[in-house]
Amino acid sequence: MNIIVCLKQVPDTDSQIKVAPDGNSIVTDDVKWVMNPYDEFGVEEALQIKEKMGGEVTVIGLGPKRVTESIRTALAMGADKGILINDPALENSDALATGRALAAAIKGLDYDLIFTGQRGVDDDMGLVGATLAEFLDIPQLSIIVKAEISEDGKSVKVNRAVEGQTLVIESSLPAVITTQKGLNEPRYASLPGIMKAKKKPLEEKTLADLGLDPSQVGEGARKLKIMELTPPPQRETGKIIEGETPEEKAAELVRLLHEEAKLI
């Protein structure tokens, strides 16, 4: 069973996000970059399947050089090979172009299953899994919390949580699975794993290597344009309700909720 995991690097959720002067991007100077948490679920699931059924796990990242750090992390967790798609023309690509580039990199590979996060925690689009499946013309199983490969390795049975119920879907392989929280608990890279990761192959590919034309990706090819980014409104300071007794405070609270907040 050969598995591919697509990996995105996103700002750590602890990072302070600032809107850039252009109004539709963020300042990336002080951002700490980490592997998208949903992609970590993908790496972990791929490793668990590999441990059970054998085969190889290949991690593919797309973005600038810094993304190698996250690919190395996946290799230290136990993945076998890494590929970084790095080309200046890819900057500001939308999900369609990202899916196109990933598909081009994956097409030549021998694979049975592809994992991607159900979305990146940066822009929360949730589109790459779908575009990738479309470009490869294989099924997409989205927002999955459990995946079971059949013994013969020809099909997969997955669970998706829907409104308190579980939807069970079966599909032939190869397929794209997008991961949801609950699928597994990603492992930490071990110290021996970090030592081994140094020697694992990590290839870098440009658009030309993938047979893509720069006009198909990047800012110019965007079907989806970001009009404006605004920071969330500042939280107003709270109000402490004064009063001698709990009864008095409760009465004041009700009055404020009714008259000022107009909630009741």
Added chain:
Amino acid sequence: MDTFLTDKNRAVRRSVRAFCERELGPIAKEIDQEASFPWEVVEKMGKLGYFGIQVPKTLGGAGMDSVSYIIVIEEISRVCAGLGLCVTVHNSVGVYPLLAFGSEEQKKKWVPPLARGEKIGAFCFTEPNAGSDTAGIEATAIRNGNHYLVNANKVFVTNGGVADVCLIFARTDPNAGRKGISVIVAERGTPGFVVGDLEDLCGVRSNPVSSIRLYDSQLPLENLLGKEGMGLRIGLTALDAGRIGIAAQAVGIAQAALEEGVRYAKQRRQFGAPIAKHQAVTMMIADMATQVEAARLLTFRSAVLRDQGKPFTKESAMAKLYASEASSKVTDMAVQIHGGYGYSKAYPVERYYRDARVTRIYEGTSEVHHLVIARGVLEE
């Protein structure tokens, strides 16, 4: 500091930090208060290679350099100093002497389970009458046919309550002074091996520090490490490396205190502004950050020297002395920034303050390190 690190060093920091924040962070306060040893986390650490950081791969370790080693210790100690202590003592003075002085058979027997964290190591040196005066050891190991008859009363043994493989410093020749001391390996469960009560300590409380006593224990001759009379050399070699780890532990505690101090200073408001806007507080923040970084760099330098195979006795003594003193000062300032809340268990800085204090005492007091450094400087 980050500029000096390799990608691999950085990967170690990322991974160990994530593990400690998620697995150890939520229980750090509780295991300090209850003085309990978190076996569940320790088992996970063992699987991740934290108990065999510098042990060669052939013996089941991660085979890493000293720089990665200090990063691991700093990151664990940043979250829980008691566990940082456990891991550094196990690696540096528990396992390293076996690697450096053990025979092939001894290494094969003891090192792999220690490197996997399935067994825990301890260094049994201190006695009621022997601490800074290393030659004052009174424990005896008298050769008797095919075994040593060992009697020892070892106190303040780090990891004592959970240790399986203990290096016992004892006199094989009671009349040979400093040259009569040897190291014998005693395993938990040996007849006569008794673990005393756990110490009720001020800080590093999650570490089961205890006394270990041997009453007429018969230990096979093959449990002798190195040769008879080599004890002090083995001990001092181990401590040279060990104090790099203690320096890293002190840096980790200080780093945590710095972060908490900064966080609190930004959010606490007095006189209509966050206290981080008040100059008296900014002075403390500047001193804290500078001392943390200086301590980290000194520690880093001694680790690099060790990796390069150069002498590092004086340099590791400097790192240990400076880092432990800085850790005490930085944690003290973090308490001061927090005011009354800093003295309360509602905030973690009082724990850092207690944890930092002991780094000036164990693995050589600050006073002994002054002597080591002065000797090194005067001999140059």
